[in-house]
Amino acid sequence: MELRTLRYFYTIAEEENITKAADVLHITQPTLSRQLKHLEDELGTELFRRERQRLVLTEAGTFLKDRAAEILALSQQTSLEFENRKKQLFSGHITIGCVEADNSDTLAMMLEDFVADYPQVTFEIFSGTSDIIMERLDKGLLDVAILLEPVNTTKYKTVTLPRTEKWGLLVSSDSFLARQSEITPQEMIGVPLMMSGRPDVQHLMADWAGVPVNELNVVGNFNLTFNVIPLVAHQVAAALMIEGSISGRQPDDVKFLPLSPTIQTNCVLVWRRERIVSPVVNEFIHYFQNSFQK
Structure with a gap:
């Protein structure tokens, strides 16, 4: 016997009418009637009898209503206690x-x-x-x-x-590279670069370019992009980075060129x-x- 079925039964007993109970429960009347029939079949007894315009509990129905009230109240109280415990515990x-x-x-x-x-x-x-x-x-x-x-x-x-995070080259809007929509390994060879000092990133870029790390024209390393953007804008060097690091704060004097072939990491x-x-x-x-x- 499910709590949901008990709640359906208890609502019918309170409303004394299938249609009214269905409105309270926000389900259709045929659905509620089937649920009541299944419950009576499961228990092997009738729970209501019809008297004029209302449903009246049988002796078995009265017994079940008392038990249902206890069970539903206990269920609600238990849920509230666990909710309160969760709020207290996870601080x-x-x-x-x-x-x-x-x-x-x-x-x-x-x-x-x-x-x-x-x-x-x-x-x-x-x-x-x-x-x-x-x-x-x-x-x-x-x-x-x-x-x-x-x-x-x-x-x-x-x-x-x-x-995924897309890697690319941040260049000055005044650079000849800014006329392009992407950057290839051949086009990047010889370009003064700034990039992360992390060996993992350096090897990732060297593998993409098809050259050893020491053959990349790296003139400087950086960690966060904030101080790099003015250097790129003034054409000191282009910067290898992910597009997400400048999302929402890319000024007009720089342009992000995705690498081609694409490099995307998570x-x-x-x-x-x-x-x-x-x-x-x-x-x-x-x-x-x-x-x-x-």
């Missing part, structure tokens, strides 16, 4: 590291839902490169982090986020394998797992 603080990427929006959406469900939770977001964030994660200064591939995640448990949510996390951090991780993990 605390989360520290999150996040790279500059399109997936910053993904983090924002997940946090919006999480703090709506657990309003007592507070959070802190640390922005930086994958290397800096991983260092803080390893020291226990961050609970979880969103990193940009390519990145070595052997020390971490991971959830891959579905939105972001991953990571946390240390051996570290025991707090209940609130564990629940936050579950939000990502339930949304993105297959």
Whole structure:
């Protein structure tokens, strides 16, 4: 016997009319009539008899109504207690590291839902490169982090986020390259470049260009893009980066050229394998797992 069926029966007993009960329950009258018939068949007895314009409980129906009232009240109270327990249990603080990427929006959406469900939770977001964030994660200064591939995640448990990040070259709008819609390896050879100092990224770009890393004309390294944009605009060098790092803040004096052939990588949510996390951090991780993990 399901709680839903008991609730249907109890509403009919209260309203003394199938049609009125169906309106209260927001279901059709034939559906409710079938549910009542199934319940009577299951119990092997009639629960109502018709008297004029209303349904009257039989002796068995009166007994079941009393029991149903107790069961439904207990069910509601239990749900409320678990809801209150959830709100009390999942309070605390989360520290999150996040790279500059399109997936910053993904983090924002997940946090919006999480703090709506657990309003007592507070959070802190640390922005930086994958290397800096991983260092803080390893020291226990961050609970979880969103990193940009390519990145070595052997020390971490991971959830891959579905939105891909497109790599390209940020050039000055006054550069001869700005007339193009994309950039090929041949066109990039010899161009003064700024890029991440991460070896994983450098090898990714060298493999794409088909040359050793030391043959790329790298004149400078950077971590965050804010200070790079003026250098690109003044044609000091072009900058290899992901498009998501400048989304929504790309000025008119620079232009993003996607790489051709295309390079797209994912972001991953990571946390240390051996570290025991707090209940609130564990629940936050579950939000990502339930949304993105297959």
